Amino acid sequence: MSNAISTESIDVYISTAPGLEAVLLEELKYKWPLHFPQVPPFQLLKLERGGIEVSGDAQALLNCNQLLKTATRILVRFEKFRCRDFPKLFKKAQKIPWNNIVGTQLVHWKISAHQSRLFDSRRLEKTLNDALCKYRKANPAAKKIQEQGAGRECSVYLRILEDELTFSLDSSGNRLHQRAYRQSSHHAPIRENIAAALYFYLSDYKPINKQNLIDPMCGSGTFLFEAASFEAPSLWREFEFDKLPLFNAFQMTSFISESSLIQCYGFDISEKTIAEAEQTNSNFFEQKIRFQVGDLFSSSGRINSSEENIIICNPPYGKRLEKVDFKKALMAIQKKFMPLKIGFIIPYPWAKAKQDIPNSLTVDKFLEFENGGIESTFVVLK
């Protein structure tokens, strides 16, 4: 398992925000046949809170770094063994062929341990560093590997569960939610991969192209930018896997960007916020999204109501911006846009969130997820 991977299948763990793992799986199911029609289907090994473990074609899974909009990271499994004591860990860890995995890079250990004899992360880190040091003294890296590693750092994840140790290498580098269009914002933008996941959930896992997508409290416009670029690969950014010996046999493929047909409209009460969203719109989206100043609770900011509208909304909830009354906001949305459906974030678990749903709307489905550490619900209403 621990030799440099070539063309065969690999096991990876793809992480996302807790609660969104089923949506991430749907995105992978949707995009895999579109982008890798010649490659056998991937296999789902495990779905758990915060991520999915899958096995499949190595090149395709590494390329998922630029295709999956709902993911946070892709970690590649490279070693697994059972261990219950430190001397054995030291012995086993110095036998891992590190030159073929991380080369000479400085390793940051990311350790999590549950229900296991080995759980002291400081001692684990020290043991691993000692083992790596001993390995490196005994196995000087080839010049090419040394050059590749010069001045670089990487992350190795060690997960210990019931005395089973799994080592993984981060193939993503910076977290995958980072997009070219994001500028610093003083408002409360939703994280991009969460916005992408909620949009895909709202659209029943088929990108919207016939109806209008409207965000009546759009802030920096994240939902709309994510919807408009859901099919487009992140070609602009770097990934870690270009730089690590474990992945030397692979290259990032340049995918063709699919153009989206979605019609997006964003309204916000703040002129400054709309001006900033417009700036992003012209810098990165050829002004495809229509932004306008508008107060949800007044008649400003309407669109032609003869069209079919789908609403997505992340209302202010009182942390950084003054909270709105969710029930009133939902009733205003219903009256103003007469939507086919509404996707709405309520910053509570469902048991509490459901009290904010007006009687005039029917719950189609809901998803509980963690939004910046807050247990929240995304509810779809009809």
Ligand SMILES: C[S@@+](CC[C@H](N)C(=O)[O-])C[C@H]1O[C@@H](n2cnc3c(N)ncnc32)[C@H](O)[C@@H]1O
């Ligand atoms: C939580 S933020 C939305 C963040 C957005 N999803 C993003 O990613 O940037 C809520 C937004 O609602 C706007 N807002 C507050 N009251 C409003 C109203 N009555 N009508 C329209 N927008 C309103 C605020 O200006 C703020 O930008």
